[in-house]
Amino acid sequence: MLVRGDREYLVKPGEEFGTDLGVLEVPEDVDPGETLETHLGDEFRVRRLRGPDLFHHFERTGAPMVPRDVGLVLGETGVSTGDRVLDAGTGTGVLSAFVARAGATVVTYERNADFAEVARENMALAGVADRVEVRTGDVADDLESLVASEDPFDVLTLDTGDAPTVVERAPELLLEGGFVAVYSPFVEASREVVETAREVGLSDVRTRETIQREMDFDDRGSRPSTAPVGHTGYLTVARNE
Incomplete structure (x- = not known):
């Protein structure tokens, strides 16, 4: 840079x-x-390229996951070196890149072929093309083959409208003790994910709104910014036990 x-x-x-x-x-x-x-x-x-730079300089195909939400996913799931991650809803690829830079290997699905190609270019820019496999297609269509032919994953991350369909198979896709993290901009979708996670026996199911306020410091004093509230969405996390 x-x-x-x-x-x-x-x-x-x-x-x-x-x-x-x-x-x-x-x-x-x-x-x-x-x-x-x-x-x-x-x-x-x-200057050496670092993770937060990716958010600002990746070629975008839509609104990428913001750094604070990426941080919540990494913190809640504990993704680290040697982990295998199944991701869906690649988009720009910010989450996949951060996860790979944490040392994990990632298989990520993107429905739009053009978006998938951009994501591959972004992975190369991030220096993680050897650890991120971007597949074109819907992960829901590949569930049977993933369960039958892939080793279980350590973490499952989802940012798709059909997330409940994938969560339903989470016990088969994840190792014992593995985590699923589902991001959604709408609370109704999060409720459906929570209900599905409980039905299939996942434990410690919880949803948090992701929100953050910046602070203003000036001669008059210090207070939270009066800019629009920094809501981005809802993150549901559960564990396979």
Whole structure:
């Protein structure tokens, strides 16, 4: 990542990059912390790409899961190195990338073929293409083959309208002690997920609204921002025991 003030650009090593401040030749062996000059003498700092940068610089095919919701998924499920994760509703791929950067391997399903291709490109940008398999299709259509031919997964993450159909098979898809995490923008969908999870015997089923307020600090004092309330959706978590 090349940074100058509030400007940020993602550039591959070895590429030539042009801005209104001049042309940059990015060396193949460039390292974070170096300073590069354009042909006009303007300087850019080289910074290593980190997880939060992905949210801002991935090519988007819709509204991606925001970092605070990704953090809740990672914290609630404990995804870590060596885990296998089944994901559905890839979209931009932010969640899959974060999970893979935590050390897990991911199989993720995206119905839209064009969106799936963009997600594959985003995984390459994130440096996790070798740990994320983006499959084009609906995970609900592959449930039988997943149960029959795949080893059980450690974590199941869902951001799809047919999540209850997948949750119904969670006891077969997950290892003992594995987690399912379902994100939904609507509470009615979350209720259906909760009911299904309880019916199939998942334990510790709980739903939280994901909401966060920023703080304003000025000469008058400090208080929560009066900007619109930061609601994004509902996260349901359950465990296979």
